[in-house]
Amino acid sequence: MNELDNKFINPFNQDKDFAGCSIFGMMSLEGKRFSSEDPIKAISNMHDRSNGLGGGFAVYGIYPDFKDYYALHIMYLSKDAKEKTDRVLASCFNIIYDEEMQTKAAKVVDPPLLWRYFVEPKKRRSPNLPEDECVIQAVMRINTETGKAFVFSSGKDMGVFKGVGYPEDIAEYFCLEDYYGYLWSCHGRFPTNTPGWWGGAHPFNILDWTVVHNGELSSYGINRRYLEMYGYKCTLQTDTEVLAYAVDLLMRRQRLPIEVVSQILAAPFWSEIDSAEPKRCNVLRALRQTYGSLLMNGPFSVIVAHHGEMIGLTDRVKLRPLIAATRGNMLYLSSEEAAIRLVSPQLDKLWAPRGGEPVIGRVGDKKIVGSAVKVEEPQ
Amino acid sequence: MKSYLPVDFIVERDESKCIRCKVCVNQCTYETHNYDAQDDVIRSKDENCVNCQRCVTMCPTHALSIKKNLGPFRDNANWSSEVIKDIKKQAETGGVLLTGMGADKPYLTYWERLLLNASQVTNPSIDPLREPMEIRTYLGAKPDALEIEFEDGDIDLKTKLAPQLILETPIMFSAMSYGAISLNVHESLARAAMRAGTYFNTGEGGLDSRLYKYGERAIVQVASGRFGVHSSYLNAGAAIEIKIGQGAKPGIGGHLPGEKVTEDIARTRMIPVGTDALSPAPQHDIYSIEDLRQLIYALKEATNYSKPVSVKIAAVHNVAAIASGIVRAGADIIALDGVRGSTGAAPKVIRDNVGIPIELAIASVDQRLRDEGIRNKASIVAAGGFRSSGDIVKAIALGADAVYVATAALIALGCTVCQKCYTGKCPWGIATSDPWISKRVNPEIGAERLVNLLRGWSMEIKEIMGGMGINAIESLRGNRLHLRGVNMTDTELKILGVKMAGE
Numbered sequence: 001m002n003e004l005d006n007k008f009i010n011p012f013n014q015d016k017d018f019a020g021c022s023i024f025g026m027m028s029l030e031g032k033r034f035s036s037e038d039p040i041k042a043i044s045n046m047h048d049r050s051n052g053l054g055g056g057f058a059v060y061g062i063y064p065d066f067k068d069y070y071a072l073h074i075m076y077l078s079k080d081a082k083e084k085t086d087r088v089l090a091s092c093f094n095i096i097y098d099e100e101m102q103t104k105a106a107k108v109v110d111p112p113l114l115w116r117y118f119v120e121p122k123k124r125r126s127p128n129l130p131e132d133e134c135v136i137q138a139v140m141r142i143n144t145e146t147g148k149a150f151v152f153s154s155g156k157d158m159g160v161f162k163g164v165g166y167p168e169d170i171a172e173y174f175c176l177e178d179y180y181g182y183l184w185s186c187h188g189r190f191p192t193n194t195p196g197w198w199g200g201a202h203p204f205n206i207l208d209w210t211v212v213h214n215g216e217l218s219s220y221g222i223n224r225r226y227l228e229m230y231g232y233k234c235t236l237q238t239d240t241e242v243l244a245y246a247v248d249l250l251m252r253r254q255r256l257p258i259e260v261v262s263q264i265l266a267a268p269f270w271s272e273i274d275s276a277e278p279k280r281c282n283v284l285r286a287l288r289q290t291y292g293s294l295l296m297n298g299p300f301s302v303i304v305a306h307h308g309e310m311i312g313l314t315d316r317v318k319l320r321p322l323i324a325a326t327r328g329n330m331l332y333l334s335s336e337e338a339a340i341r342l343v344s345p346q347l348d349k350l351w352a353p354r355g356g357e358p359v360i361g362r363v364g365d366k367k368i369v370g371s372a373v374k375v376e377e378p379q
Numbered sequence: 380m381k382s383y384l385p386v387d388f389i390v391e392r393d394e395s396k397c398i399r400c401k402v403c404v405n406q407c408t409y410e411t412h413n414y415d416a417q418d419d420v421i422r423s424k425d426e427n428c429v430n431c432q433r434c435v436t437m438c439p440t441h442a443l444s445i446k447k448n449l450g451p452f453r454d455n456a457n458w459s460s461e462v463i464k465d466i467k468k469q470a471e472t473g474g475v476l477l478t479g480m481g482a483d484k485p486y487l488t489y490w491e492r493l494l495l496n497a498s499q500v501t502n503p504s505i506d507p508l509r510e511p512m513e514i515r516t517y518l519g520a521k522p523d524a525l526e527i528e529f530e531d532g533d534i535d536l537k538t539k540l541a542p543q544l545i546l547e548t549p550i551m552f553s554a555m556s557y558g559a560i561s562l563n564v565h566e567s568l569a570r571a572a573m574r575a576g577t578y579f580n581t582g583e584g585g586l587d588s589r590l591y592k593y594g595e596r597a598i599v600q601v602a603s604g605r606f607g608v609h610s611s612y613l614n615a616g617a618a619i620e621i622k623i624g625q626g627a628k629p630g631i632g633g634h635l636p637g638e639k640v641t642e643d644i645a646r647t648r649m650i651p652v653g654t655d656a657l658s659p660a661p662q663h664d665i666y667s668i669e670d671l672r673q674l675i676y677a678l679k680e681a682t683n684y685s686k687p688v689s690v691k692i693a694a695v696h697n698v699a700a701i702a703s704g705i706v707r708a709g710a711d712i713i714a715l716d717g718v719r720g721s722t723g724a725a726p727k728v729i730r731d732n733v734g735i736p737i738e739l740a741i742a743s744v745d746q747r748l749r750d751e752g753i754r755n756k757a758s759i760v761a762a763g764g765f766r767s768s769g770d771i772v773k774a775i776a777l778g779a780d781a782v783y784v785a786t787a788a789l790i791a792l793g794c795t796v797c798q799k800c801y802t803g804k805c806p807w808g809i810a811t812s813d814p815w816i817s818k819r820v821n822p823e824i825g826a827e828r829l830v831n832l833l834r835g836w837s838m839e840i841k842e843i844m845g846g847m848g849i850n851a852i853e854s855l856r857g858n859r860l861h862l863r864g865v866n867m868t869d870t871e872l873k874i875l876g877v878k879m880a881g882e
Binding site: 222256 | 452498501502503507510511513515517521527529533534536537540648658749753754755761847848849851853855856857858859860
């Protein structure tokens with residue numbers, strides 16, 4: 001990773017990524033798949049919130065024919081890296097199918113070689129290790145050991161598409177018009193320090209978890225050091241990476257629900273905790289005492305997704321924007337209201353979530369958590 | 380033997396201003412000033428003056444000033460006046476040179492070489508006067524993870540947390556024993572801790588029963604002499620601290636001379652009046668880490684596992700490994716006292732030469748506990764010469780949960796750091812057990828001065844955090860990206876875990 005670190009990811013040896021951004025998420029609460037048309041239109045409408053140095057999409061439900069296999073999207077910065085990575089893959093997985101990812105000419109910068117694999121972990125290698133852990137280990141190994149290879153998507157029946165360019169150009173490059181999914185999260189990036197590195201674009205992904213993020217974490221230094229205690233290696237030096245790992249640690253490994261996790265990442269103020277009823281006060285206090293190092297301090301708005309769930313969250317004083325809306329069975333989350341209005345002029349409900357209060361949409365559940373704050377009734 | 384020692388200070392009196400009120404005569408406990416009734420003049424014995432500034436401060440007409448005796452020795456970088464005087468002193472007494480307060484040499488500080496960060500453009504700074512800014516801190520062991528139960532929309536905590544101390548500001552008063560300091564100073568600290576929502580540390584001399592009412596804000600210390608340690612003392616405090624070592628005198632014990640052991644102090648310390656109170660160098664029941672574990676659990680048993688147990692050590696060479704052992708032995712809090720830590724009395728050669736700077740100790744202990752995955756098992760409290768809120772913010776960013784201050788607290792009460800605490804004659808009424816001198820500190824006024832200091836520093840900490848765009852202290856703790864180093868070697872930067880300024 002040193003080579004990657006120095007030359008591609010972080011040539012100026014910056015502490016972390018500084019970025020302004022646009023984020024957009026769209027999800028069918030019935031789990032019905034839909035085309036890329038609306039998500040692309042919406043994120044393109046926020047063109048000026050990014051600067052052409054990063055765009056990306058996470059799509060859920062795109063590989064119905066291979067839904068039982070992990071879909072690995074890997075970018076290679078050299079042929080040599082692919083040979084090395086293929087050896088790692090062959091040792092860890094049964095490769096069901098692989099191909100070069102379909103692309104077409106678009107206004108993108110220095111695209112790497114992009115490859116897609118559908119794989120299943122080899123059981124006999126470590127029979128007691130859960131499959132998810134096998135995949136995480138392989139991803140960490142490829143990203144840190146092989147040099148110039150980077151796994152940017154590793155979930156089942158979902159995929160991340162990202163690179164250096166405006167989001168609409170990235171969509172064109174990856175031919176996203178051919179894909180259908182029930183949940184799309186999108187990102188346009190405005191980094192102030194990172195050059196054209198395809199892996200540095202959002203969404204960030206591990207297994208089927210994705211994060212798109214607008215913000216800068218002033219707490220990054222301690223968030224990172226806390227996660228390092230639990231074996232996460234923060235190699236990309238971006239804020240978003242720690243958010244993704246924090247979500248993985250709390251939700252997947254420690255099995256805390258998002259309602260609780262949001263109270264960790266964007267903890268309520270002590271004054272609020274002190275005045276809560278005793279049982280709740282007890283829980284909230286223990287959360288801050290125990291997970292204080294995972295408080296995400298500084299401006300952020302974020303969309304976290306995994307199969308069946310899309311979550312929007314801002315920092316506790318809401319220093320970055322987030323708007324939520326519903327129309328029929330569709331839930332929208334966006335940096336700007338205009339982007340939502342563009343794809344759905346009529347809305348059932350539109351609201352600005354409070355700082356630190358999550359908006360949670362779940363497939364099969366029409367009730368949106370965190371929709372209490374109403375801005376506007378339908379026309 | 381004729382003394383070859385020159386005077387340290389020269390008292391200058393402006394006769395045209397002096398009104399012969401004799402305040403200076405009465406205030407000086409070293410008998411520097413004498414009123415000569417025959418000539419109606421006040422004369423001063425320069426050789427008695429310690430430059431504590433008591434007479435200067437109290438003189439109603441500002442007639443007094445104290446000058447340093449710049450002579451008589453020739454300038455010499457190696458054989459400084461201090462060195463020459465020390466040698467002469469020992470040649471005349473044959474004893475160990477005693478001193479008070481913390482190391483006074485400039486070469487042991489890193490705070491000036493660490494600089495703090497602030498937000499510009501890419502994230503907003505926060506105005507603490509208009510928006511919440513949280514510095515509440517909990518000390519004690521934290522679990523690896525929490526188990527939370529949901530039942531019919533009801534939320535409940537299944538994990539039971541270890542007992543915690545709650546600090547409304549991450550600054551506590553460090554251990555100063557009753558006997559070394561007066562009852563009034565103890566009471567000032569206790570009242571201030573109550574009001575400011577922090578803690579004072581009793582030090583090793585027990586807690587006078589009149590101060591038990593402040594027990595909820597007391598950390599009761601258990602040191603090698605076991606002075607004043609009994610069941611109700613242990614249960615009176617909010618936490619218990621085992622004192623292994625002290626930054627000013629690592630590896631050696633304490634000595635309270637018999638003349639300071641008055642009736643009240645004797646009762647509290649559980650020793651006869653007028654006897655020397657000697658703390659052995661080691662705790663004689665702790666010769667190994669497993670012995671420490673036994674004492675930690677003995678104290679937990681004695682208090683029904685209701686209070687966190689802290690272990691205080693001097694920061695010495697292997698501090699990281701020692702700290703790791705202490706955490707594994709069951710301590711809930713580990714207190715580190717750096718080489719600049721203060722004392723009521725210590726051999727000067729020990730104070731100025733033994734131990735390591737607290738900055739390096741915080742950095743290496745915090746990192747080691749993280750490397751071993753046990754940082755959450757104990758809180759780190761740093762001590763040893765914190766002079767300002769800036770020092771404190773830097774300590775927290777390096778990895779401390781909170782800090783102990785003692786010298787700064789005493790300065791708030793009047794101390795001028797004259798370094799003569801060991802004489803027991805403190806003219807400011809602080810480091811003394813003389814009931815007549817002790818009256819100079821009024822516990823109510825003392826508490827007010829201390830609360831003011833804590834308030835001022837807390838507001839400054841909030842200002843600094845706001846500038847960084849951080850509104851909760853847990854996001855600053857251990858966040859070394861908000862520190863940059865100047866004028867340091869690569870090794871120093873590496874141990875501190877900070878980047879060079881400009882990087």
